[in-house]
Amino acid sequence: MPKPKPEMLDVDGVEVKLSNPDKIYFPELGEAGGRKRDLVEYYRTVALQGALMTAIAGRPTYLERYPDGVDGDQIYQKHLTKYHPAHVESTEVVFPSKRTGQAFCPRIPADAVWAANLGTLTFHTWPTLAPGAKRAGDMSSLAPGAKRAGDLSPSPDNDHPDQLRLDLDPSGDTTYADARRVALELLRPLLDELGLPGFPKTSGRRGVHVYIPIEPGWDFIATRRAVIALARELERRDPAAVTTSWWKEERGDRVFIDFNQNARDRSMASPYSVRKTPRAQVSTPLTWDELADTEPADFTVSTVPELLARRGDPWADIDACRVGIEVLLEMVQRDDAAGLGDMPYPPSYPKMPGEPPRVQPSKKVAEHWDAEGNRIE
Known part of the structure; x- marks a missing residue:
């Protein structure tokens, strides 16, 4: 059977390809909300509503991809692919090893929809804003009672x-x-x-x-x-x-x-990221009052857009x-x-200054470690 012809989506004036729209990504949902089309449309909706972009725009972002759906293999992508549309940008990040890389840095809704078409379920963001990223808040809009840092970074960066x-x-x-x-x-x-x-x-x-x-x-x-x-x-x-x-x-x-x-x-x-769950649950921002009376299963690709439309983004x-x-x-x-x-620190990190011995307590032999937490050879 020939592959279905890609559809072209308009995402706030930017054309984005949707390939294999009817491939099943969530078998438990099937054609009633479990298609790739449903995932991509979810991301287009929450991106255009603004909520997703508040969360990811301008941030180094890793992609947790399942090109064959949740039952297929995972691709955890830290580096932006070499070939990508002109509207998609990257930002340099420095890893603990001191090596550098170019991470995906979404700016506009079309960027998120492009990533969704690659089979991205979950956007994993750094807690930083890339150089040149527009900040929604600034020093003139600190929360009441907020303290000003004594040595603020002069502009956004990934450090x-x-x-x-x-x-x-x-x-x-x-x-x-x-x-x-x-x-x-x-x-x-x-x-x-x-x-x-x-x-x-x-x-x-x-x-x-x-x-x-x-x-x-x-x-x-x-x-x-x-x-x-x-x-x-x-x-x-x-x-x-x-x-x-x-x-x-x-x-x-x-x-x-x-x-x-x-x-x-x-x-x-x-x-607003979708998680690898049978019914496409979503990591969903709530008010404290809402948190008191909710369950994770309440929030899915089917329910979150309506929730946002009804009460906005908290x-x-x-x-x-x-x-x-x-x-x-x-x-x-x-x-x-x-x-x-x-x-x-996690095991993949180099030994950090002041870090205690990185060994399970049940396996630690005291005489093999010095006072600074370094292994004695």
């Missing part, structure tokens, strides 16, 4: 995050309900105490994500330590429910705060709410003084 990201990840027998309770009963009050804004969303699976918009005056080392300090305070307030342990063998049935989502080159599923003004992180860095200093230094 100074403008977001802290809290990943509340259920471990063991914990569930979305546990992550939601930690977000509502522990994290939200703590952010209020510290004068920090928090923007929650479903992860699209079992977890909850909360973003804190910040001024881009600190590097990845500082912002990651700031999140570690915040996570440790959550753990102190309810150690039976929350853990900061990087090692799965120590987490038990608790919600893990994945602080390493704030390390360089780590990215998270963007707001994250529309996130860039206008940026704050400084001085209060968190003071917490870092207190933790350091109490002997609570840095935490392990």
Whole structure:
């Protein structure tokens, strides 16, 4: 059977190709919402509504692609393809190894639709804005009570995050309900105490994500330590429910705060991204009040566009709410003084200054490590 002829879509005046529109991407949905056409149309809709572009425009973005649908192989694409339309741009990123690469950097709705046609389910964005990226908020529109950073990056770049990201990840027998309770009963009050804004969303699976918009005056080392300090305070307030342990063998049935989502080159599923789930669930921004009475299955490619049309995007003004992180860095200093230094980095990273031994506690032999966490050969 010959391949169907591609269709050409108009995306805000830019022509974008849709190939194999009737290929089934979500077998459980079948032709009733599970076609490639449905995925691409979802992304065209939320991009043109503005919500998706608020989340991804101007950010280094990795693509989680399934060209043969959710039952096929995954392609996790960090580098922009060599051949792409003229409207698609890239931005240079520096990996932990110090190597550089050119990551996809969406700017307009057509860019997102082009990526969707490649089989992209999930957009994974860096917490940075690329050089030259337009910022929705600026120093004149800080949130009430926000602190100005003492050494702000003079312009957007990919070395100074403008977001802290809290990943509340259920471990063991914990569930979305546990992550939601930690977000509502522990994290939200703590952010209020510290004068920090928090923007929650479903992860699209079992977890909850909360973003804190910040001024881009600190590097990845500082912002990651700031999140570690915040996570440790959550753990102190309810150690039976929350853990900061990087090692799965120590987490038990608790919600893990994945602080390493704030390390360089780590990215998270963007707001309004589709996840690899049987019924095309979407990582969906919510108000705190909405979070209290929702389930991940409520938000899919079929339901989210109508939700946006009805009540708008609760994250529309996130860039206008940026704050400084001085209060968190003071917490870092207190933790350091109490002997609570840095935490392990992911295994693919080079050894980082001040990092403890990167070995599972059950496998650690004390005499093989020096006081600085270096292995003794």
